Amino acid sequence: MAKQSQRLSRDVLIDCAMTLADAEGLGAVTIRRLAQENGVTPMAMYWHFNDKEALLDAMAAHLVGAVKLPAATDAPWDAQLRDVLDAIAVALRPHPTVAGMAARQVLIAEAGLELTERVLALLATAGLEPRRAAEVATFLFCSVVALVAGDPGQREVATDEDRESRIRYKTASLAALPPARFPHLIAAAPGLVSCFGQDDFFDLNLDLLVQGVRGIR
Amino acid sequence: MAKQSQRLSRDVLIDCAMTLADAEGLGAVTIRRLAQENGVTPMAMYWHFNDKEALLDAMAAHLVGAVKLPAATDAPWDAQLRDVLDAIAVALRPHPTVAGMAARQVLIAEAGLELTERVLALLATAGLEPRRAAEVATFLFCSVVALVAGDPGQREVATDEDRESRIRYKTASLAALPPARFPHLIAAAPGLVSCFGQDDFFDLNLDLLVQGVRGIR
DNA sequence: ACCTGAACACCGTTCAAGT
DNA sequence: ACCTGAACACCGTTCAAGT
Numbered sequence: 001m002a003k004q005s006q007r008l009s010r011d012v013l014i015d016c017a018m019t020l021a022d023a024e025g026l027g028a029v030t031i032r033r034l035a036q037e038n039g040v041t042p043m044a045m046y047w048h049f050n051d052k053e054a055l056l057d058a059m060a061a062h063l064v065g066a067v068k069l070p071a072a073t074d075a076p077w078d079a080q081l082r083d084v085l086d087a088i089a090v091a092l093r094p095h096p097t098v099a100g101m102a103a104r105q106v107l108i109a110e111a112g113l114e115l116t117e118r119v120l121a122l123l124a125t126a127g128l129e130p131r132r133a134a135e136v137a138t139f140l141f142c143s144v145v146a147l148v149a150g151d152p153g154q155r156e157v158a159t160d161e162d163r164e165s166r167i168r169y170k171t172a173s174l175a176a177l178p179p180a181r182f183p184h185l186i187a188a189a190p191g192l193v194s195c196f197g198q199d200d201f202f203d204l205n206l207d208l209l210v211q212g213v214r215g216i217r
Numbered sequence: 218m219a220k221q222s223q224r225l226s227r228d229v230l231i232d233c234a235m236t237l238a239d240a241e242g243l244g245a246v247t248i249r250r251l252a253q254e255n256g257v258t259p260m261a262m263y264w265h266f267n268d269k270e271a272l273l274d275a276m277a278a279h280l281v282g283a284v285k286l287p288a289a290t291d292a293p294w295d296a297q298l299r300d301v302l303d304a305i306a307v308a309l310r311p312h313p314t315v316a317g318m319a320a321r322q323v324l325i326a327e328a329g330l331e332l333t334e335r336v337l338a339l340l341a342t343a344g345l346e347p348r349r350a351a352e353v354a355t356f357l358f359c360s361v362v363a364l365v366a367g368d369p370g371q372r373e374v375a376t377d378e379d380r381e382s383r384i385r386y387k388t389a390s391l392a393a394l395p396p397a398r399f400p401h402l403i404a405a406a407p408g409l410v411s412c413f414g415q416d417d418f419f420d421l422n423l424d425l426l427v428q429g430v431r432g433i434r
Numbered sequence: 435a436c437c438t439g440a441a442c443a444c445c446g447t448t449c450a451a452g453t
Numbered sequence: 454a455c456c457t458g459a460a461c462a463c464c465g466t467t468c469a470a471g472t
Contacts, residue, residue: 008455031446042446044456052446100317104369107391107409113399116409120401130401132421134408139422142367143360150359152321174324184337184347185330191351192324192333204349205356208429215428216421225436248465259465261437269465438471445464452457 008038010048014058018095021059025157026097031055060101061109067091069115077125082210084119085144089202092148096197097157100149103142116141127217136216140209147205151196167194225255227265231275235312238276242374243314248272277318278326284308286332294342299427301336302361306419309365313414314374317366320359333358344434353433357426364422368413384411 016037017029031052035042049055068091070083092099106112116137123133158166174182174189185192195201233254234246248269252259266272285308287300309316323329333354340350375383391399391406402409412418 030444032444041457043448043458046447047455103367107387113394113402117399117402120405124401130404131408133401134405135412135415135418135421136425137405138367138409138412139360139364139418139425142363143356145367146359146363147356150320150355150362170324177330182330182334184341184350185334187347188337188351188354191348192355195352195355198352201352201356204352204433208353208356208426208433210429211432212425212427212429215432216425247463249463258438260439260467263466264436436472439469440467442467443465446462448459448461450458453455 008040008044008048010058013038013045013048013055014062017055017059018062018098021097022095023157029055029059056101057105057108059098060105061112063092063095063098063102064105064109064115065111067111067115069111069118072118072121077122078210078214081119081122081126081213082206084115084122085140085206085209086202088115088141088144089148089206092145093197093202096148096151099145102145106141123213126213128213132216136213140213143209144206147202225257225261225265227275230255230262230265230272231279234272234276235279235315238314239312240374246273246276273318274322274325276315277322278329280309280312280315280319281322281326281332282328284328284332286328286335289335294339295427295431298336298339298343298430299423301332301339302357302423302426303419305332305358305361306365306423309362310414310419313365313368316362319362323358340430343430345430349433353430357430360426361423364419 013034017034020028020033020037031045032042034055035045038044045055049058067088070080070087073080092102106116119137119140120130120133123136124130128136170193171189174193175186177186179186230251234251237245237250237254248262249259251272252262255261262272266275284305287297287304290297309319323333336354336357337347337350340353341347345353387410388406391410392403394403396403
């Protein structure tokens, strides 16, 4: 009775594409590869998506939809804003290679609209007028995306050993810089090279963003 | 006498690639297209760049090198940090489609190392220990990049008329949302849709970042 | 040192056609 | 409604070769 007959569906394909992106990077997400992964002709994809851009948009919308917006409370605006930003980061972090495309769906996907409305409401409570709230809300979302997707070493997915050896190499080459010219850089080298993906990196910088909003009121 | 004989050089090619990216987007930057633009065979590019990744890295490094780091003064750390962030934004803004790749060269290009050293020194003055300074410096750079490159509508380069009509369309579709559910979003619609590229958008959010650093000390 | 020519394995996409 | 087959214009890249 159920329409189980069709072997493919948009959702299955999006899931498959996400898995592909997580495992081999966004470059592996290809019309032809996605078709092959599902035992079907490349042209079959064009029934489910208008073109490749539509596929990528669907992936981004899926990610925006994964944000579990916390219920509104009577806590102070800054605590609530912090929780919302955290919820965004939590949703994006499992798919860092896809996260970079999330911004283009935040004003399109239903979940993105709700999220934006919520942030704007909190910013209004904080005392920002609509125009400034709009600019700040836009930037906050882009910043959280940058926090998750910004890892330059994340663009090529690699094994843990590969990543560790690259981190060691990069730390060493920074440590080898002339100490007279780059004292702070040398002292900070481990943090600069390995901060991405760490919990405290997210915590610290999400705090920074919320404190920043406090500061510009 | 001078080695003017060679028709091509790395720098000429990088400049050409930047122009191409500005005019037609990063998707137009292609080994084959770049060769054609210079009246030469695609394979000639492989003399000047190991592969396409090396070309893109060179473009990113060029952008990082374009940052005019302001001279250190005895002004308070937050004023100086603000000036440094501003200098980064000023350098990146003319090439928004390329800006997204800048982060991967900031710890590699010479100019990026100087820039990072400077920011770390200011953060140390602000009272952050090296580890936290490293995490904040990394995030600050990624955030400024996001501020410049984050425009979702910038990915396809278009004429001004195209951009304006798309902004009108997007504003209208946001304004048509149910007012009961999205009151703040509707009030903020113009700002949400058209804030990218505006001077006050940069000013406000660079302030936010500096204030954020103040807040987490 | 700097560039070419031919070839290969990949892309996205269109169009007509099948069931 | 959902998928196939053949074809087209594009990619990045290698390898041997030219000057």
